[in-house]
Amino acid sequence: MRGGWGAGLALVVAAGLGAAEEGRPRIALDEPVFDFGTVDRGARVDHTFRVPNRGGATLRIDHVKSSCGCTVAVLSEREVPPGGEARVAVSLDTARLAGRTTKTVNVYTNDPEAPVVGLSLAGQVVADLVLAPQPLYLGHIRRGEATRREVIVTSGRPGERYAVERVEPTSPHVHARLEPRPDGPGQRLLVEIDRDMALGHFNEQLTLHTTSPREPVLTLPVFGSVEGDVVVLPPQVTFGVLRGGAAPERDLYIRNRGARPLTVTSVTVPDDVVTYTLAAVQEGQEYRLTLRLRDGLKPGKVESRVEIFTDHPDEKRLVIPLYAIVRAGGRRG
Structure with a gap:
């Protein structure tokens, strides 16, 4: 008698879980990551992700958010009925990327088990010159304090040697000096910010003129925030x-x-x-x-x-x- 009661309770619980499953949306990604292989810097990578709804209620997509300015995502529809699917077309601009790269687009939905899911493009971006770091984030700078950072410039293609010839800043408050790298091949770019730079966020860039015929000009964003008292x-x-x-x-x-x-x-x-x-x-x-x-x-x-x-x-x-x-x-x- 007790065993029969337990089996009946298990059936009731299972039926309740099944009803709950049918009564909610469920996002199920078959391909959360797309490997685009190897591309030259400057190439555009396009891929369309499928976002199926395998639940029993309408899946609502609130919005899609890119992880950086280099990706653009377009959503086909915001409401997906049970058994249907939406599509997210993602474009990746590799103009400022180099090396192994992974960029993610986040999809925000009403699925209680997966309110945010990521769709990623991953691959290798080949460039004549690699800047590290790029962009150059200076963080929170105390006004009046000396600020200096270095950027390492190296060749991105085996057997080829390219270099930066000169650097042009876009702001009189940002200074750059180019010199040979002391601890290995390549160059070192020393970047300094004026002590009296205005308070608040800044977003400048350096223009690098190179010996590469494919990439004669590179840009290095330089940004951060100057804080006071x-x-x-x-x-x-x-x-x-x-x-x-x-x-x-x-x-x-x-x-x-x-x-x-x-x-x-x-x-x-x-x-x-x-x-x-x-x-x-x-x-x-x-x-x-x-x-x-x-x-x-x-x-x-x-x-x-x-x-x-x-x-x-x-x-x-x-x-x-x-x-x-x-x-x-x-x-x-």
């Missing part, structure tokens, strides 16, 4: 993908690294998206700004900003990006 951490607010439940909160910390006390005079937020509270962690030195998403936000992407105003003579206004993705149904925060 006041720093906000993290530098942006991301709430991620929201599925309902309690409204999420995020904390920003406003820190004073200068000698004089700092006061946060006011804060401006998108009132229809978030509320906020401001509290002093240490008066004059550090403040905590807590942001809370409002309930009942419309489905879609949220892209806004938070503005922080201080009494610092050179850093009176700080702008912090704010992002979120709200899904349909349920309580939103």
